Amino acid sequence: MIGVPVTAVFFGVMLLFLVLAVMTVYLFAARDSQERKMKKADSYLLRNSKRWYQVLRGIETASQELVPSDEAELAAVEEIFRAYLTNVSGDKIKERIQEFADVHLAPFYRKKLKSRNWSERMNALYRIEDFGMESLIGDVRRLERKKLTADERFQLHLIDLQFRPDGFMERNATRLGDLSEYEARQLFFLMPEHVFNETVAMFGKLAPVLQYGLIEVLGMRQDLMRLRFLEELLDSSDPEIRIRVLRAIDAFGIRTPDRILERAFDSPVWEERFLGARMLRRVPADEAARYASRMRDDPSWLVREEIRALSVRQRSPEGKMAVLR
Amino acid sequence: MVPNKAGTQAVLKEPYIQYVFDLLKANALRGRRVMVMVLIRAESETASETAFRLQSLVRSTDVLFETDRQDERGVLLPMSGADEARSFLNRLFRETGEIKAAVLEIFHPDTELRASIEDMQSAIDREEGAITFMAPVSQRPEEEVKVSVLDPDPLFRDVLGMALGQLDTPAVRLEVKTFGDGRSFLQSGWTASAHSHLVVMNDLLPRQNGLDVLHTLRSLPNDGKFTILMMTRRNSEEDMTYAYESGADGYLIKPFNLRLFEAQVKRLLTRLWS
CATH class of the missing domain: 1.25.10 (Leucine-rich Repeat Variant)
Structure with a gap:
C-alpha cells in the first residue's frame, strides 16, 4: 500500500479550496459585470428608444447621443435594430439602419472580426449580414484567407450573396x-x-x-x-x-402527367414507385384504378399499402369527390 | 317615412319636427353616424310646388318639414353626409329652376333645430351661390378609444405604441396600453368598459395564444365594441381564413410597413364614424 503523507493531503485539499474560491469569485465577478452591462443596455433603451423611432421613421436625424459608446450600448442598439428588421419593412427603415451601422457600428464589428473568440466572430458576421454593412466587406474578404469553421464559411457565403449577387x-x-x-x-x-x-x-x-x-x-x-x-x-x-x-x-x-407516372411505375427503385402511387390521389378515379391494378402486386409492401389506401379512399364518398375535383 | 293620407311623404310642422329631429339626432349620435339637414328656398314657385317636387325625390327614411317662410322647405337626411346631400341637391337642381339651398351636417349633441334653421336661413340670404355648405355648429365630440397592443417583443410593442401615439385621428382620443401575453391582457380589467376598443395582436403569444384571445373577446356579450387587427409571421392562407372566420377585422403579415399599419388603424377608426 502506498502511504500518502498527511501534509500532502492537506495541501491538496487546500489547493482544491483555493481553486474553488477563485472560481466562485470569478463567477460572481462575471455575473456582476453581466448585470451592469444589462442595466446599462436597459438604461440606453429607456433613454433612446423613442428617439430611435423618430430617426428610423425619418422624422429626425441620428444624433451623436445615439452612437453606442461601449459593448452594453452596442447590444441595446442591436436589439432595437433586430426589433425593426424582423417586424417592420419598407419606408427606408432598412436603409437608415444600414447607413447608421456602416458609419457608427463598423468599428465594433471590425474589432470582433479579428477576435480569437469564435462566437464573437460569428456574431459579427451575423450582424454584418443583418445590418447590410457594406463598409466591412474588405475585412470579411481578408477573413476568407484564414482557417475558418464550416459555420463561418457559410456565413461568408451569405454575406457574399448579399453584397455581390452577380x-x-x-x-x-x-x-x-x-x-x-x-x-x-x-x-x-x-x-x-x-x-x-x-x-x-x-x-x-x-x-x-x-x-x-x-x-x-x-x-x-x-x-x-x-x-x-x-x-x-x-x-x-x-x-x-x-x-x-x-x-x-x-x-x-x-395532377401529375401520365408520362411521369409511367416512368415512376416502371422504375426498379421502390421509392420512385411509391411516390408514383402517392401521386395517384390527384388522378381521376378511373385512370387511378388502371394504375392501381398494375401496381397491386408490387414487390414493395409500402407501394402495395399506398395502392390499398388509395382504393379505400376512392370507395369513400369524400374520396370520390376529391378525385373528381 | 312619415306618409300623409295620399301615401306620399308628409311635410312636418312644429312641434312635430322638433320631436322627430331630436329622435333622429339621438339615433345618429348613438350609432356614431352623421345626419344632414338641407334647407331649400325656391322663390319662383309656391311652397306646395316645392314640397311636391321634394316628395318625388326623398327616400322613405328622409323627413320633410316646413319652416316659418312660405317659400322654404327642409329635409332631414338621416345616415347621410354632405356628399349624399350634394347628390340629392344635384338631382333637385336638374328639375327646378331658381332655388337656393344650405346644407348642415349634424354630429354634435349641441346642435339645435331652431338655431340651425336660423343660421341656414341667414346663410341663404347672405351667400351668392346656389348651395351653401355650413360650418358645423361645433367640432365632432371627441371619443375615447382604448387600444391594446399584444406582442411578445417588448421593443416592437413600444414601436407600435409610438406609431399609434403619433397617429393623427380627428375626433378620436387613443388610450394605448401594451401587453406581453394574452392572459395578462384578459385579466387586466382593461377590456371591461363600454369604450370602443381596438386590439392589435400577434397570433402567437405566451401564456394565452392570440387566437384564443380572439375567441374569448368575440364570445363576450358586448363583442361589437372590439375591432381586432391580427399580426402574424406565417403567411398562411389557412391561418388568415381561420382568423377572419373567428372574427378578426384585419390581418397584417410581419414584417409589415408601418405606414400600412397606420393606414389600416385609421381606416378601422374611421368606421366608428361611418
Whole structure:
C-alpha cells in the first residue's frame, strides 16, 4: 500500500479550496459585470428608444447621443435594430439602419472580426449580414484567407450573396459542395431571382448536395414553369435525384402527367414507385384504378399499402369527390 | 317615412319636427353616424310646388318639414353626409329652376333645430351661390378609444405604441396600453368598459395564444365594441381564413410597413364614424 503523507493531503485539499474560491469569485465577478452591462443596455433603451423611432421613421436625424459608446450600448442598439428588421419593412427603415451601422457600428464589428473568440466572430458576421454593412466587406474578404469553421464559411457565403449577387455561383460553385443540405436550401431561398436562374442553368456542374437541395427548393417554390426542367432530370442515373424530382413534382400539387407516372411505375427503385402511387390521389378515379391494378402486386409492401389506401379512399364518398375535383 | 293620407311623404310642422329631429339626432349620435339637414328656398314657385317636387325625390327614411317662410322647405337626411346631400341637391337642381339651398351636417349633441334653421336661413340670404355648405355648429365630440397592443417583443410593442401615439385621428382620443401575453391582457380589467376598443395582436403569444384571445373577446356579450387587427409571421392562407372566420377585422403579415399599419388603424377608426 502506498502511504500518502498527511501534509500532502492537506495541501491538496487546500489547493482544491483555493481553486474553488477563485472560481466562485470569478463567477460572481462575471455575473456582476453581466448585470451592469444589462442595466446599462436597459438604461440606453429607456433613454433612446423613442428617439430611435423618430430617426428610423425619418422624422429626425441620428444624433451623436445615439452612437453606442461601449459593448452594453452596442447590444441595446442591436436589439432595437433586430426589433425593426424582423417586424417592420419598407419606408427606408432598412436603409437608415444600414447607413447608421456602416458609419457608427463598423468599428465594433471590425474589432470582433479579428477576435480569437469564435462566437464573437460569428456574431459579427451575423450582424454584418443583418445590418447590410457594406463598409466591412474588405475585412470579411481578408477573413476568407484564414482557417475558418464550416459555420463561418457559410456565413461568408451569405454575406457574399448579399453584397455581390452577380456571378456568385461562378465564384463559389466549387466551394459550396461542403455545405449541408439545409444550408444549401437556405442559400437557394435567399438568392435573388436572376442568381437562382443561373444556378438552375448550371445544375449539371453542381455538387450532389447542391443538386438535391435545389430540387427540393424547386418543389417548395411550386413554380410550374420548372416542370419541364424537373421532368428532364428523371433521365438522371442517380436514383436520389429521380426520387427527389418526383417528390418535388408531387409538391406542385397538380395532377401529375401520365408520362411521369409511367416512368415512376416502371422504375426498379421502390421509392420512385411509391411516390408514383402517392401521386395517384390527384388522378381521376378511373385512370387511378388502371394504375392501381398494375401496381397491386408490387414487390414493395409500402407501394402495395399506398395502392390499398388509395382504393379505400376512392370507395369513400369524400374520396370520390376529391378525385373528381 | 312619415306618409300623409295620399301615401306620399308628409311635410312636418312644429312641434312635430322638433320631436322627430331630436329622435333622429339621438339615433345618429348613438350609432356614431352623421345626419344632414338641407334647407331649400325656391322663390319662383309656391311652397306646395316645392314640397311636391321634394316628395318625388326623398327616400322613405328622409323627413320633410316646413319652416316659418312660405317659400322654404327642409329635409332631414338621416345616415347621410354632405356628399349624399350634394347628390340629392344635384338631382333637385336638374328639375327646378331658381332655388337656393344650405346644407348642415349634424354630429354634435349641441346642435339645435331652431338655431340651425336660423343660421341656414341667414346663410341663404347672405351667400351668392346656389348651395351653401355650413360650418358645423361645433367640432365632432371627441371619443375615447382604448387600444391594446399584444406582442411578445417588448421593443416592437413600444414601436407600435409610438406609431399609434403619433397617429393623427380627428375626433378620436387613443388610450394605448401594451401587453406581453394574452392572459395578462384578459385579466387586466382593461377590456371591461363600454369604450370602443381596438386590439392589435400577434397570433402567437405566451401564456394565452392570440387566437384564443380572439375567441374569448368575440364570445363576450358586448363583442361589437372590439375591432381586432391580427399580426402574424406565417403567411398562411389557412391561418388568415381561420382568423377572419373567428372574427378578426384585419390581418397584417410581419414584417409589415408601418405606414400600412397606420393606414389600416385609421381606416378601422374611421368606421366608428361611418
